[in-house]
Amino acid sequence: xxxxxxxxxxxxxxxxxxxxxxxxxxxxxxxxxxxxxxxxxxxxxxxxxxxxxxxxxxxxxxxxxxxxxxxxxxxxxxxxxxxxxxxxxxxxxxxxxxxxxxxxxxxxxxxxxxxxxxxxxxxxxxxxxxxxxxxxxxxxxxxxxxxxxxxxxxxxxxxxxxxxxxxxxxxxxxxxxxxxxxxxxxxxxxxxxxxxxxxxxxxxxxxxxxxxxxxxxxxxxxxxxxxxxxxxxxxxxxxxxxxxxxxxxxxxxxxxxxxxxxxxxxxxxxxxxxxxxxxxxxxxxxxxxxxxxxxxxxxxxxxxxxxxxxxxxxxxxxxxxxxxxxxxxxxxxxxxxxxxxxxxxxxxxxxxxxxxxxxxxxxxxxxxxxxxxxxxxxxxxxxxxxxxxxxxxxxxxxxxxx
Numbered sequence: 001x002x003x004x005x006x007x008x009x010x011x012x013x014x015x016x017x018x019x020x021x022x023x024x025x026x027x028x029x030x031x032x033x034x035x036x037x038x039x040x041x042x043x044x045x046x047x048x049x050x051x052x053x054x055x056x057x058x059x060x061x062x063x064x065x066x067x068x069x070x071x072x073x074x075x076x077x078x079x080x081x082x083x084x085x086x087x088x089x090x091x092x093x094x095x096x097x098x099x100x101x102x103x104x105x106x107x108x109x110x111x112x113x114x115x116x117x118x119x120x121x122x123x124x125x126x127x128x129x130x131x132x133x134x135x136x137x138x139x140x141x142x143x144x145x146x147x148x149x150x151x152x153x154x155x156x157x158x159x160x161x162x163x164x165x166x167x168x169x170x171x172x173x174x175x176x177x178x179x180x181x182x183x184x185x186x187x188x189x190x191x192x193x194x195x196x197x198x199x200x201x202x203x204x205x206x207x208x209x210x211x212x213x214x215x216x217x218x219x220x221x222x223x224x225x226x227x228x229x230x231x232x233x234x235x236x237x238x239x240x241x242x243x244x245x246x247x248x249x250x251x252x253x254x255x256x257x258x259x260x261x262x263x264x265x266x267x268x269x270x271x272x273x274x275x276x277x278x279x280x281x282x283x284x285x286x287x288x289x290x291x292x293x294x295x296x297x298x299x300x301x302x303x304x305x306x307x308x309x310x311x312x313x314x315x316x317x318x319x320x321x322x323x324x325x326x327x328x329x330x331x332x333x334x335x336x337x338x339x340x341x342x343x344x345x346x347x348x349x350x351x352x353x354x355x356x357x358x359x360x361x362x363x364x365x366x367x368x369x370x371x372x373x374x375x376x377x378x379x380x381x382x383x384x385x386x387x388x389x390x391x392x393x394x395x396x397x398x399x400x401x402x
Contacts, residue, residue, distance in 0.1 A: 004033035010061040021166040032067040035195040043089045070303040080359040087351045113343040120149045143275035147282045151326030161341045198310040286325040289372045307335040312364040316349045
């Protein structure tokens, strides 16, 4: 049974065929789903949504605590919110008309974006071959190309912003990510981070602590997070876990075991440590500016304004930075419209920035990523860079590269 509260009303969504798939329903099961609902329906027809929801309304469930973080009472009346919703809706309406597709399809990948993904995949295969053949170029190119491929696919996939076909998205979902368990990501990123950005962790977890972080399901590290989400994936647990473990073992074989047999322990360690540290370093570089600048450590009772002032954009007009960051350089727009593919965000940024200036709402932005990183001063970046330089230098100086 899937029950939730949205704007104070209780709904039984057990038999609801949700167009965005069943995963979001399990994220809000036995919790207040107002924030996630608002997050993924910013430009949807409200009358139509209410008509659909009214079919599933049930008697008030007092065991589900209503969220107290945001005030949605005036959200639809606020001029800023009303304006960006209308302008973004017009943008996608024109795009749908131009491409002869539905409004929802227009928010997903464009043809040029699909070409970019194919290009990144080819680049990864090329660098992987170099890496397997023990090329020094491959040592650095492989993790870099893998990062580009995953950051440009997984993030959009996890936000249902990749394709309209949810079956294909669900199949791709566990395959494009190795930084942590995909199911932990759903709860920690999609639910907690996006809904309660920069709000004290203990405060936001109180809203659904009864159903969150079930320790007995998280002992392996492969699974974690929301109990309802775990129960939903339970039928596919063995298959998905096998896929996940096989992917990890294959990575270990390519990076460590092959080099151990041919060249010894030192070479094996270097070819394992550098790629993994480089992956973490790249992730920190593109993630650090998003919400950690002092100017974005704020709070607003209005959910939409809160999403704007707690995010930080950088180099929004740069195609290269968009590819390097997977589109999170337009963090403000991503938080306002998470189900929109990242390829559209630079255009939406122009709309949002214009409205922010008009209504005197802080719009955090920088045209210099490196200056932004310097201002935030994350010590992990310096540490990881130092480790990579030391390992690379040892590899060359000690003659282990042939």
